[in-house]
Amino acid sequence: xxxxxxxxxxxxxxxxxxxxxxxxxxxxxxxxxxxxxxxxxxxxxxxxxxxxxxxxxxxxxxxxxxxxxxxxxxxxxxxxxxxxxxxxxxxxxxxxxxxxxxxxxxxxxxxxxxxxxxxxxxxxxxxxxxxxxxxxxxxxxxxxxxxxxxxxxxxxxxxxxxxxxxxxxxxxxxxxxxxxxxxxxxxxxxxxxxxxxxxxxxxxxxxxxxxxxxxxxxxxxxxxxxxxxxxxx
Ligand SMILES: *Cc1c(COP(=O)(O)O)cnc(C)c1O
Numbered sequence: 001x002x003x004x005x006x007x008x009x010x011x012x013x014x015x016x017x018x019x020x021x022x023x024x025x026x027x028x029x030x031x032x033x034x035x036x037x038x039x040x041x042x043x044x045x046x047x048x049x050x051x052x053x054x055x056x057x058x059x060x061x062x063x064x065x066x067x068x069x070x071x072x073x074x075x076x077x078x079x080x081x082x083x084x085x086x087x088x089x090x091x092x093x094x095x096x097x098x099x100x101x102x103x104x105x106x107x108x109x110x111x112x113x114x115x116x117x118x119x120x121x122x123x124x125x126x127x128x129x130x131x132x133x134x135x136x137x138x139x140x141x142x143x144x145x146x147x148x149x150x151x152x153x154x155x156x157x158x159x160x161x162x163x164x165x166x167x168x169x170x171x172x173x174x175x176x177x178x179x180x181x182x183x184x185x186x187x188x189x190x191x192x193x194x195x196x197x198x199x200x201x202x203x204x205x206x207x208x209x210x211x212x213x214x215x216x217x218x219x220x221x222x223x224x225x226x227x228x229x230x231x232x233x
Contacts, residue, residue, distance in 0.1 A: 004042060005049035007226045008033075011209075015220065018213035029213055032081055032202075034223030036061065037230045040068035046226065047076060055102075055221050057084030063097050083165075083202075083221060085139065092116045100125040102165040102202050102221075105141045107152050114156035123158055127165040127202045130187060132180045140166065143187055147194060154196045163200025163218070164188050170207070177211035185216045 001009075011031065019026045034055040035043050043054055043065060056062030059082075066080055081100040086109050094101060095116040104110050104126050117124045128149060131140030141149050146164075154161045164187060168180035181203050188198050204212020206225035213220065224230060 002045050002049070003228070004045040004226060007228075008046060008049050008051060011222055011225050014210060015213060018210040021210075022214050022216075024213070029217060030219045032083075032219050032221045033226050034083065034205075034221050035065065035227060036084075036223065037232065038227045040065050040072070042227055043069050044072055047073060047078065051226075052077070053079040053081065055081040055083040055223075056098075057082075059084070059090050059093060063093055066097055081219075081221075088112060095124060096121075098124070100127070100162075102127040102219075103129045103139075104153065105129045105131075105139065105149075107149060110149075110153045110156055110159060114158040117158035119158070123160040125162045125200075126153060126159045127163050127200055128153065128161070129165045129167075130184060132166045132183050132187075133169040137167070137169070143183075146187060147191060150191045150196055151194075161196065161198065163198045163202065164191075165202035167205075168203075168208075174208075174211055177208040178215050181208075181212050181215035181217065 015029055016026055032053050032055045033046050033051050036057040079099045082094050082098040083102045086103055088109055091112040095113045096118055113124055129140040130146055131137050131142055164184055166184045171177050184203055185201060188201055192198050200218050201216050202219040204217045204220035206222050209220040209222060
């Protein structure tokens, strides 16, 4: 078995055990394999092992990889999620190449994605990135500003607002890891109470996926536990 296939099995086992501990069916958690910095060949190995959803952070790298994988596997339907920071002049290729965007934190970006989404592809799935670590993080809408942003994004025609996403401050203690995830779940519940349908909590990475599943994650974004350590140039 390839290393990636073995790693995928281990991650799958972690998710299953966490689902059992949480009393949740395994089918309520989607594994997003974060392939940033790894070549198309690594994605092909993961696909051969059964993985179908992939996350990318860097636009050009992601677009090139999507094309390379599509060329190698023209008949395999994959799901691509954009999970990196978004520059407002780079929204068009995101809207044209990805199925999901997890990192919307401003209305202007959402408006551009809606305007630029090719109609034939159907609505683009959106998560709003929330800053739940306060001053420590510069990314994400603040909890105070979240309800108004959710209202406005939910009204855009070519987007489908699915839920919330967060990247908490790294934390070693498994119990403390749960605190920001619980906070994100509560913020989503408040939005649902206001009448906006949400079905997604994108939270949890290699080192805290168990805590995230215990607090209701519906997408865990796992990179290094599947593909190995990343080497940035
Ligand atoms: C890189 C990245 C991940 C995966 O992180 P790992 O610790 O390698 O699992 C998940 N989410 C986002 C937004 C990322 O940038």
